[in-house]
Amino acid sequence: MIIENFMPSTGESSVRDKLVAGLRSNPKTLPSMFFYDHRGSELFEQITRLEEYYPPRIEIPLLASTARKLAPDLKGCDIVELGSGDCSKISVFLDEVPKDVRATMAYYPVDVCKEAIEKSACNLNVKYPEMEIHGITADFLEHMEMIPGDRKRFFCFFGSTIGNLTKAKAMEFMENLGEVMNINDRLILGMDMVKDIDIIERAYNDDKGITAEFNKNILNVTNNNLGTDFDPDDFEHVAFFNREYSRIEMHLRAKKDLEIMIPVLNERVFIRKDEMIHTENSHKYTEDDIEELAAAAGLDVENVFTDERKWFSLVRMVKR
Incomplete structure (x- = not known):
């Protein structure tokens, strides 16, 4: 058995650049590849066993x-x-x-x-x-x-x-x-x-809230890489079917006005109440x-x- 690693380490510049670019964009985004730290992978395994996730x-x-x-x-x-x-x-x-x-x-x-x-x-x-x-x-x-x-x-x-x-x-x-x-x-x-759109939307809005926790976990990954102080509880999970693009979109909607510090850049990110961070598409x-x-x-x-x-x-x- 052989394992080779070509990914940059946590906090390396290429990782930081992707996260910072998403937070600076309008609308704000976080790349879905950052869902899958150890906890995110565990949560996704749970999602695959949900009744709603067909x-x-x-x-x-x-x-x-x-x-x-x-x-x-x-x-x-x-x-x-x-x-x-x-x-x-x-x-x-x-x-x-x-x-x-x-x-x-x-x-x-x-x-x-x-x-x-x-x-x-x-x-x-x-x-x-x-x-x-x-x-x-x-x-x-x-x-x-x-x-x-x-x-x-x-x-x-x-x-x-x-x-x-x-x-x-x-x-x-x-x-x-x-x-x-x-x-x-x-x-x-x-x-x-x-x-049927109802079937698709239920798959991303499960009753147990596991998909919501999975979505919010990307903020913990961002904190680990950028030293930011995101609190996942300050956001709610939003998932809906976008008919124009034939895709489910997942977002995190801010429950209040937020000021997030990025220590590695000595920079602040301002997020308004109800502003959304786009985290994933599923076409x-x-x-x-x-x-x-x-x-x-x-x-x-x-x-x-x-x-x-x-x-x-x-x-x-x-x-x-």
Whole structure:
């Protein structure tokens, strides 16, 4: 088992710059990649088990059935999971791959959270001792070139994580991924499809308030990196579906006027009551969007695996 770390340390200038730029912007933003410190990763694991949060309930059976169909193609492949988080989804996938095939494979989890990579790599090393595990702590939007490409690769981007990107960023990501993919490399892309808006909004406004705590935790991450004095209790969680952009938006709305000090810059940020900090988008897709994303990467769509209601899709694409 090998783990490589390409992420800057807490408080390094590149991290600070991203956070400060978001707080200086109008409207204010905080990059969603900063949700996933150790506590944020724990909270997201809890979210995936919530009754209201439908994607895992659909995606997990799809992963199992898709893996059974793809297993013959995986011999001698490297599996590269972008935004891997915990090992739950890839475990479902690998459980359906015969042991003799797994013995020819290597798994590369790629995630910004070092603790999540270490935990999942250790768990998978125990569960699948026959398979090589090579963890990479990195931002896949910036460090794609760090992923080895000596063998045929199956890139996995589960959970509709691509939906967290703006449309422009998603297209840029697909273009960059297409450039680093070799001929006959494949991508399995998870996509949350457009459906009844009430169902979508409930998924991001759970009764237990776990999504709200997850959203507010980004302020703790900001404090740890900038030395700021954000109090998460000064904000309320807001999540709604934006019809124009076909996406859920998550925000933090200030309950009162606030003056936040950024000690590393000797600078203050003023936030008015009811002003919102935009923390995340989660785009929902149509069949036309699938073709558009594939075209941006120069990939061909081979299969679309979906449930009977077509709420969620796993799309297999290939580089020709």
